[in-house]
Amino acid sequence: MAQTAPVVAPTLEEFESAHINVAQVAIQTPVLHSHYLSQLIGQEVFLKCENLQRTGAYKLRGAFNRMSKLTAAERKKGVVAASAGNHAQGVALAAKKLGIKATIFMPVGASLPKFQATQNYGASVVLEGAVFAETLKAAQEYAAKKGAIFIPPYDNIDVVTGQGTVGLEIIDQVPNVQTILVAIGGGGLAAGVAVAAKLKAAKQGRKINVIGVQSENAASYVPSIKSGKPVEISTKRTIADGIAVAKPGRIPFELIEKYLDKVVTVSEDEIAKALVVVLERSKQVVEPAGVVAVAALMSGAVKPKGVTVAVLSGGNIDPLLMQKIIGYGLAASERYTTISVMLPDRPGQLVKTAQAIAAAQGNVVEVLHTRHGEGLEIGEVELRLSVETMGHEHRDRVIQALKDAGLKPRIAAG
Numbered sequence: 001m002a003q004t005a006p007v008v009a010p011t012l013e014e015f016e017s018a019h020i021n022v023a024q025v026a027i028q029t030p031v032l033h034s035h036y037l038s039q040l041i042g043q044e045v046f047l048k049c050e051n052l053q054r055t056g057a058y059k060l061r062g063a064f065n066r067m068s069k070l071t072a073a074e075r076k077k078g079v080v081a082a083s084a085g086n087h088a089q090g091v092a093l094a095a096k097k098l099g100i101k102a103t104i105f106m107p108v109g110a111s112l113p114k115f116q117a118t119q120n121y122g123a124s125v126v127l128e129g130a131v132f133a134e135t136l137k138a139a140q141e142y143a144a145k146k147g148a149i150f151i152p153p154y155d156n157i158d159v160v161t162g163q164g165t166v167g168l169e170i171i172d173q174v175p176n177v178q179t180i181l182v183a184i185g186g187g188g189l190a191a192g193v194a195v196a197a198k199l200k201a202a203k204q205g206r207k208i209n210v211i212g213v214q215s216e217n218a219a220s221y222v223p224s225i226k227s228g229k230p231v232e233i234s235t236k237r238t239i240a241d242g243i244a245v246a247k248p249g250r251i252p253f254e255l256i257e258k259y260l261d262k263v264v265t266v267s268e269d270e271i272a273k274a275l276v277v278v279l280e281r282s283k284q285v286v287e288p289a290g291v292v293a294v295a296a297l298m299s300g301a302v303k304p305k306g307v308t309v310a311v312l313s314g315g316n317i318d319p320l321l322m323q324k325i326i327g328y329g330l331a332a333s334e335r336y337t338t339i340s341v342m343l344p345d346r347p348g349q350l351v352k353t354a355q356a357i358a359a360a361q362g363n364v365v366e367v368l369h370t371r372h373g374e375g376l377e378i379g380e381v382e383l384r385l386s387v388e389t390m391g392h393e394h395r396d397r398v399i400q401a402l403k404d405a406g407l408k409p410r411i412a413a414g
């Protein structure tokens, strides 16, 4: 069997030249200090805001770096990519900038804002495939038939080098950084950031830690690192759809194995809570895949040493999904709870319940009063109240106030 040569990591000079190259289209995104997260974890925490990058994600860097290396003959053939979101927009804008025709395959049912943004950058969008594997297959077949150049989302050394320019900027913008946390899907971003930031810090005579974060519902790197090769897993649904990748890319995997200090995972609740914190405290709109680094800090999955930078890798989120996740995140933070109380069907019971909640300073935002429901006896009604609270302790006080009023509350959701 033919052996594949081991992956050679890009040099610092290669990252630096990619940085100059990528600057033709990508901005140096700002870094924000987070007082809230710094207090929470007892270390200074900064956020690298790639959610504010052009196209709303860092993906543009890798796509542009790869595409700028195409020969004139290759450019004439056009490029093709398969993506449900951020890579699509990155390839589309890079193609526009370089004057290359781009055809992007997206799954049927791709979110409307991402579809429209990709089209607005001038790409032709083809909706094909109910699941991403079918979309990818269609894009590869198109590339083979038309001779167009396929631009991979992560498994390509020029893509990895382009994504690594985020790491160079972090070292410039936060010179005393000791730990960087970054999301992993296929691994292009984490591989690039780890190699670039470590090479640059080493040149300054320093060592830094880089930690990768995956959704626990799509954590392909965990078994892969254990077995020393990319392992395919069956992913579960995750709100962090941007990083739901079933198998690590070969190139990023080899670099991550060598250069990353650790890979941790976060749950759906933790991602939703982090999204709410970043929105509320730092005023940043971030998509679920883009906030997993913050989720790992908040959950305690990582206890970083020294000054820490969490990469907010993308901000492309459908407003309707955002609305749902905010509700979910508030419930996960116990700031929004649905309480069910069974009451005798007599006048005055609703008032009694509302008074008990009000006395404990709970704020009722929704009420459902029904005579028909599971477990209800004749002569009984169920009252379901959605109550806004200030967190765990306050929720307990509201429940206690209901019990003190002689009622039997049950947490129905949240």
Ligand SMILES: Cc1ncc(COP(=O)(O)O)c(C=O)c1O
Pocket: 057, 059, 086, 087, 153, 154, 163, 183, 184, 185, 186, 187, 188, 189, 190, 242, 243, 245, 287, 289, 290, 313, 314, 315
């Ligand atoms: C917002 C966001 N963060 C992180 C990632 C992870 O990227 P990678 O596949 O390079 O690991 C993606 C991938 O598309 C993404 O869209």
